[in-house]
Amino acid sequence: MVVDLVVIGTAITLGPLHNSAFILLLASHRGVRKGLAFLLSWLINLVVVVACIVLLTGGTPPVHHSTPSTAAVAAKLAIGVGLVLFSGYRHRRPPRPFRPPSWTGRVDNASLGTAAALAWLLQPWALVGAGAATVVDADLSSLSDWFALTGYCLLATLSLLVMEMYTVWVPVGAQAxxxxxxxxxxxxxxxxxxxxxxxxxxxxMGSSIYALVT
Known part of the structure; x- marks a missing residue:
C-alpha cells in the first residue's frame, strides 16, 4: 500500500494543470490568500476522500481475495488501463498551439471561494480514485498506516505547499x-x-495484476 500511495501522490503533485493554475492565482491580486484557499481546498478534498474510504472499511482492511478486496484491486486495474489508454490518445493527438483557458483571464478578480472551488475542479480524479482504492487496505490499528495516509495527502499537496511558502518567504523574486x-x-x-x-x-496495472494473482 505504501509504495502505491507514494507513486500516486507523486503523480498527483506533479500534474501540470493545477500547478499552472496555482501560479496564476499567486500572481493575482491577494494572490497569497487565494493560493492558500486553493491549497487548503485541495488538501481537504484528499482528506475527505480518504476519510470516506476509512469509514466504509471501518479502518480494517478486507480479507485478501474477498469480494471487497478484489473489487478495489479491479478498480485500480481499470484506472491503470484507462490512464495508459489516455496517454496513448494524448500522444497520438496532433499537436495544437497552446491557448490559455478562458477562465485564466478572470483569475485576478476571483474570490477566495472561487479559488477554493477551482482546486476541486482541477483535481486529477482518476489518480484520486486510484488512491481511494489503495486506501481500502489501510489498517488504522497500525501507526505506520496512519503515517502512510498522512504522508500521501501531504505528498499530493507538496508542489502547492512549496510554491505557497516560496511566495511568502521570497515575495520579490518568487513571482518571476x-x-x-x-x-x-x-x-x-x-x-x-x-x-x-x-x-x-x-x-x-502491474501492482493490481500482482495482487490478483498472488
Missing part, C-alpha cells in the same frame, strides 16, 4: 521564477500529461 515555471509547464503540458499518465497507469 514561478512565472517562468508556468511558461515551461504550459509549453510541455502534453508531454507531462502523457508521461505521468503512462507511468502511473503502468504501475497501477
Amino acid at each position: 521564477r514561478l512565472n517562468s515555471l508556468r511558461t515551461w509547464l504550459e509549453h510541455h503540458q502534453d508531454q507531462l500529461i502523457v508521461t505521468l499518465s503512462l507511468l502511473a497507469g503502468l504501475w497501477l
